[in-house]
Amino acid sequence: xxxxxxxxxxxxxxxxxxxxxxxxxxxxxxxxxxxxxxxxxxxxxxxxxxxxxxxxxxxxxxxxxxxxxxxxxxxxxxxxxx
Amino acid sequence: xxxxxxxxxxxxxxxxxxxxxxxxxxxxxxxxxxxxxxxxxxxxxxxxxxxxxxxxxxxxxxxxxxxxxxxxxxxxxxxxxxxxxxxxxxxxxxxxxxxxxxxxxxxxxxxxxxxxxxxxxxxxxxxxxxxxxxxxxxxxxxxxxxxxxxxxxxxxxxxxxxxxxxxxxxxxxxxxxxxxxxxxxxxxxxxxxxxxxxxxxxxxxxxxxxxxxxxxxxxxxxxxxxxxxxxxxxxxxxxxxxxxxxxxxxxxxxxxxxxxxxxxxxxxxxxxxxxxxxxxxxxxxxxxxxxxxxxxxxxxxxxxxxxxxxxxxxxxxxxxxxxxxxxxxxxxxxxxxxxxxxxxxxxxxxxxxxxxxxxxxxxxxxxxxxxxxxxxxxxxxxxxxxxxxxxxxxxxxxxxxxxxxxxxxxxxxxxxxxxxxxxxxxxxxxxxxxxxxxxxxxxxxxxxxxxxxxxxxxxxxxxxxxxxxxxxxxxxxxxxxxxxxxxxxxxxxxxxxxxxxxxxxxxxxxxxxxxxxxxxxxxxxxxxxxxxxxxxxxxxxxxxxxxxxxxxxxxxxxxxxxxxxxxxxxxxxxxxxxxxxxxxxxxxxxxxxxxxxxxxxxxxxxxxxxxxxxxxxxxxxxx
Numbered sequence: 074x075x076x077x078x079x080x081x082x083x084x085x086x087x088x089x090x091x092x093x094x095x096x097x098x099x100x101x102x103x104x105x106x107x108x109x110x111x112x113x114x115x116x117x118x119x120x121x122x123x124x125x126x127x128x129x130x131x132x133x134x135x136x137x138x139x140x141x142x143x144x145x146x147x148x149x150x151x152x153x154x155x
Numbered sequence: 156x157x158x159x160x161x162x163x164x165x166x167x168x169x170x171x172x173x174x175x176x177x178x179x180x181x182x183x184x185x186x187x188x189x190x191x192x193x194x195x196x197x198x199x200x201x202x203x204x205x206x207x208x209x210x211x212x213x214x215x216x217x218x219x220x221x222x223x224x225x226x227x228x229x230x231x232x233x234x235x236x237x238x239x240x241x242x243x244x245x246x247x248x249x250x251x252x253x254x255x256x257x258x259x260x261x262x263x264x265x266x267x268x269x270x271x272x273x274x275x276x277x278x279x280x281x282x283x284x285x286x287x288x289x290x291x292x293x294x295x296x297x298x299x300x301x302x303x304x305x306x307x308x309x310x311x312x313x314x315x316x317x318x319x320x321x322x323x324x325x326x327x328x329x330x331x332x333x334x335x336x337x338x339x340x341x342x343x344x345x346x347x348x349x350x351x352x353x354x355x356x357x358x359x360x361x362x363x364x365x366x367x368x369x370x371x372x373x374x375x376x377x378x379x380x381x382x383x384x385x386x387x388x389x390x391x392x393x394x395x396x397x398x399x400x401x402x403x404x405x406x407x408x409x410x411x412x413x414x415x416x417x418x419x420x421x422x423x424x425x426x427x428x429x430x431x432x433x434x435x436x437x438x439x440x441x442x443x444x445x446x447x448x449x450x451x452x453x454x455x456x457x458x459x460x461x462x463x464x465x466x467x468x469x470x471x472x473x474x475x476x477x478x479x480x481x482x483x484x485x486x487x488x489x490x491x492x493x494x495x496x497x498x499x500x501x502x503x504x505x506x507x508x509x510x511x512x513x514x515x516x517x518x519x520x521x522x523x524x525x526x527x528x529x530x531x532x533x534x535x536x537x538x539x540x541x542x543x544x545x546x547x548x549x550x551x552x553x554x555x556x557x558x559x560x561x562x563x564x565x566x567x568x569x570x571x572x573x574x575x576x577x578x579x580x581x582x583x584x585x586x587x588x589x590x591x592x593x594x595x596x597x598x599x600x601x602x603x604x605x606x607x608x609x610x611x612x613x614x615x616x617x618x619x620x621x622x623x624x625x626x627x628x629x630x631x632x633x634x635x636x637x638x639x640x641x642x643x644x645x646x647x648x649x650x651x652x653x654x655x656x657x658x659x660x661x662x663x664x665x666x667x668x669x670x671x672x673x674x675x676x677x678x679x680x681x682x683x684x685x686x687x688x689x690x691x692x693x694x695x696x697x698x699x700x701x702x703x704x705x706x707x708x709x710x711x712x713x714x715x716x717x718x719x720x721x722x723x724x725x726x727x728x729x730x731x732x733x734x735x736x737x738x739x740x741x742x743x744x745x746x747x748x749x750x751x752x753x754x755x756x757x758x759x760x761x762x763x764x765x766x767x768x769x770x771x772x773x774x775x776x777x778x
Contacts, residue, residue, distance in 0.1 A: 091196065119231070122398045
C-alpha cells in the first residue's frame, strides 16, 4: 500500500530529528541545511545513509543533491515509492 | 529492512545516560552488535551521549583520521564503542587525501590534544594502477615501490616531529575485475602486488617506533568484499564503503584502540561441562565426554586448542566449575589426549560455591584485579550471576554452538594483544614456578635462608628499544607495587629517555626457578641542582616478597649520587590498590616531610648501604 504524503513526511522528520539532533516538532517542509546548523555536508552523508536504510532504497547522486529540504526529501520519496 | 534491524530502546538508554554509567550501555547495545541498529538510531544515540552533562568519568581519546575517502560517518558508531569502554572519543577527520601533507607537518595540521593517528588508505585512490585491469606488471610494481617510498618518507618525517602512536593499514582492492581467475595463475599479478605492498607496510611498522598496522584487508575479508564496498557510493560520493561496513569498522577499531591503551586481560577462567568438553562429567561419566572425533567433539577440541594458545601468549588459565573434584580429575586422567592438561590451569576451583565467589578467590590468589579476569561459560545463568555480582569481570557467554565458541571468546573479550613481549611468553611459566618457590618457602627456616636459596639475580639499567613496549605495558597496568601509579604513554617514555634531567631504568630478575623478565620500571627526575625525585617506582606483582625492591632502591640512590645529587625524594600517592607500599619509604629509612605524600633521604657516598646479600645486582651498560 502506498504511504500517504503525511506518513512519509513524518517519517522523514523523525529521521532528521535523530540524525541532526533537532526536535521533531521544529521540523517543517522548509527545514533545510540553510536553516539548520547541524545539517552540514558531512551530516548530509549520514542523512542519506539513514534515509536509504529506512526506506530500503538507493539514492542516485542527483537525488542526493536535490535533497535540499525536509519537504523536497518527502516529495522525492513519495515519487520513488510510488 | 527496518524491521530486521535492531532498534535501540530509547527510554532504557535515557535511564543509563542519566546514571552516567556508560559501561551499562552494553546492556542496550553490546559492542559486538554495533552493526545491528539502523543508522538513525546510531546517530541518535551518539547525539544523546554528546549531550551528557553529568560528572564525566570517561577518559578523553583523541584520534586523527587520515584517509583516502570521507570517513566522517565512522564517528557515531566508533564513539559509541569507545563510550562502552569508558572512553570519550574526540575524532578529527582530516579532509581526505591529505595524509601525506599531514605526516610531513603534523604539528601544523593536527590538534595539540591528538593521542593517536590512524591512516585508512584505499588502493583505488593511492595506487590506481594496482586496481586497474590489465595494467603492465612492471608499472604496477613501480607504483608499489613509489607508494611504499612515499609512505616511508611520510613516517620518517612524522617520527622526527612526533612520538604519537601511528597506525597504518593493510589494503585490499574493491573488486577482482578481469583478474578474477587469472591473478592466482600468474606470478606477477595485481594480487601479488597487493601482497607485496602489505608486506612492506608491516615491515615499516617494525622499523619505526610506536608504529602499528591495522589489518584492514582482513577486516574487509571477514565481512566480505561485496558487502563492504559499495560501487555506487564509490562512484558518486566520497565514501566507497557501505553503511554496514562503517559500523563493523567502528567495532573493530574500538577493540584495537582498547587493546592499545588499556591493559590486556591477565587471567582466563573457564567452566568445564559443555565448555571444555561436551557433556556433564558428574552425570554422564568421564568416558561419555565429547572431546574428540566428530562434531561436537572436534569443536570442543578446537576450543581447547585455542585456550592452550591463549596461555602461550601470557594469559594465566583457571577453572571455575561446579563439580566434584574427583569426577573432574578422572575426566582429565581418562582423556589424556585432550589439548588442555590439568596442570595448564594455574588455579582450579572445582566446588559448589557461587562462581563469583570463586572468581574473587582466583583474582586474589594470582594477585590481580577483577578487571583483569575474563570468564567464559556456556551457561547463561552462571554468566548473569557473575555479571551482576562482579561488573568488573569481562563475561563471555559462549552460547550453545561449540563451533562458535572460539569466535565468541575472541570478539567479546580483551585477550588480544598487538604484539607479544618476551615477558608475555614467559609469564605463565613464572606463575607456575611461583608454586615451586612457595614450597621452598615452606621448608626454609627463615626468610633470609629462603631468599638466599633462590639465587636471585637482578639486572638494572636503561631499557633497549625492544623493551619499550614492555615498559609502557608495566607502567599502565601495575597497580599494587606502584608508588605513584602515574601512567605514561610510549610518547612520554621516548621523551624521558632523551631528557638529560630524567633517568628511566628498568629491572630484570631471574632466580633458580626461572626468568621473570623485565619486572620493574623506575623514573628518577631531577628537581633541583642537589635533589632527585623518584617519580615512578613499580614492580610486577609476580616478584613481590623477594625484597627485590630494596636492591632497586639502592640502585636508585647510587644513580642519583652519580648524577651529583645529595638528596633523594620518594613519593607515595595512595590508591585503592597500592596499600602494600604505603610504608615503603619509611621502612627504607626515609624521613617524613611537611607533605604527607613526600619522603626524603640524604645521600652520602660514604654511608650508602650495599646491595642485599642474597642477590647479585648487575648494572646494564648505558648507550
